[in-house]
Amino acid sequence: MRVVLDVQGNWRAATRLYGSSLRNLLNPLSDLLGRIAVRRADAVRTIGPYTTRLVQELGRDPDATLPTYVDSVAVSARPPAPVPDAPCALFVGVLERYKGIDTLLDAWPLVLARIPNAMLRIVGRGRRSVRVAAEAGPRLEWTESLSNEEITQAIDDSSLLVLPSPMEGLGRVTIEAFARGRAVVGVRDGGTADLVEDGRNGLLVGAGDSHQLADALVRVLGDHELAVQLGAHALESTEGWLLEPDAWAARFASILGGPHR
Incomplete structure (x- = not known):
C-alpha cells in the first residue's frame, strides 16, 4: 500500500x-x-x-x-458582486484559539469605537463558541455553519475576509474570497502570507496583535475605494490557486x- x-x-x-x-x-x-x-x-x-x-x-x-x-465551479458560478457600501468583515473557520479568534474578538470593540456601524459576521463552531456567543449582538453576528453556496453569498455580502490565524497552512477560504473579489486581512506568519500581498490584495498584521488587526480592519472598512481596489487585485490573485x-x-x-x- x-x-x-x-x-x-x-x-x-x-x-x-x-x-x-x-x-x-x-x-x-x-x-x-x-x-x-x-x-x-x-x-x-x-x-x-x-x-x-x-x-x-x-x-x-x-x-x-x-x-x-476549492470548488472552482461553485465560487465562479456567477460574477462577483460589487463590494457593499455597508462595512462588514467576515470570519469563516473553526472557533479555536489557534485560528486567532480571540485576537479578532479583542480587536472588534476597537473597530467599533472608530466605525460604529461596522458589522462582523462569524461563521464556525468550536471551543471558543462560548465567548463568541457571549459577545454576539447588533454589530456581531454568529452562525455555526453555512453551505458552500451560503458561504459564497456571505463573502459577497462582506467588504473583506479576516483570517487572524498564525499557523494557517494556506487558507482555502482565502482563495474563495479572492475568487469573489474580496480583500483579505491576515497575519504575516504561516501560509496566509503566501497568498496575501500586503497593500495589494489585502493587509497583513502581526500575529496575536489585536491593535494592529483593528487598525487594518478600520483601514479597509473605513475606505470603500480601498476595499474595491484591494478586491480587484484579489480577483487577479486566484491564478494558479484555483x-x-x-x-x-x-x-x-x-x-x-x-x-x-
Missing part, C-alpha cells in the same frame, strides 16, 4: 501554540513523529510554499505541491499512483 503524507499545516502547532508547560513536554515527541512521517512516506504532498518549507526543514523535498481543493475539478483530481491521482519507497 502506497502511503502519501498530506501536509496541510504546521503539525507542531498542537503543542507549541498557546501551549502549557505540560504541552511543551510533548514538543520533542511532536518533532520526532514529524520527522519519521516525512522520511518514511512514499510521497509527500504540500499545499503551498509555507508547508513546503516545513517539510524541507526535515530534510526532504515534497514530491508534489498541490493547493487545497483549479478546475478534473485538473485537480488528475494531479492528485498522479500523487497517489506513484512508486513505493
Whole structure:
C-alpha cells in the first residue's frame, strides 16, 4: 500500500501554540513523529510554499505541491458582486484559539469605537463558541455553519475576509474570497502570507496583535475605494490557486499512483 503524507499545516502547532508547560513536554515527541512521517512516506504532498518549507526543514523535498481543493465551479458560478457600501468583515473557520479568534474578538470593540456601524459576521463552531456567543449582538453576528453556496453569498455580502490565524497552512477560504473579489486581512506568519500581498490584495498584521488587526480592519472598512481596489487585485490573485475539478483530481491521482519507497 502506497502511503502519501498530506501536509496541510504546521503539525507542531498542537503543542507549541498557546501551549502549557505540560504541552511543551510533548514538543520533542511532536518533532520526532514529524520527522519519521516525512522520511518514511512514499510521497509527500504540500499545499503551498509555507508547508513546503516545513517539510524541507526535515530534510526532504515534497514530491508534489498541490493547493487545497476549492470548488472552482461553485465560487465562479456567477460574477462577483460589487463590494457593499455597508462595512462588514467576515470570519469563516473553526472557533479555536489557534485560528486567532480571540485576537479578532479583542480587536472588534476597537473597530467599533472608530466605525460604529461596522458589522462582523462569524461563521464556525468550536471551543471558543462560548465567548463568541457571549459577545454576539447588533454589530456581531454568529452562525455555526453555512453551505458552500451560503458561504459564497456571505463573502459577497462582506467588504473583506479576516483570517487572524498564525499557523494557517494556506487558507482555502482565502482563495474563495479572492475568487469573489474580496480583500483579505491576515497575519504575516504561516501560509496566509503566501497568498496575501500586503497593500495589494489585502493587509497583513502581526500575529496575536489585536491593535494592529483593528487598525487594518478600520483601514479597509473605513475606505470603500480601498476595499474595491484591494478586491480587484484579489480577483487577479486566484491564478494558479484555483483549479478546475478534473485538473485537480488528475494531479492528485498522479500523487497517489506513484512508486513505493
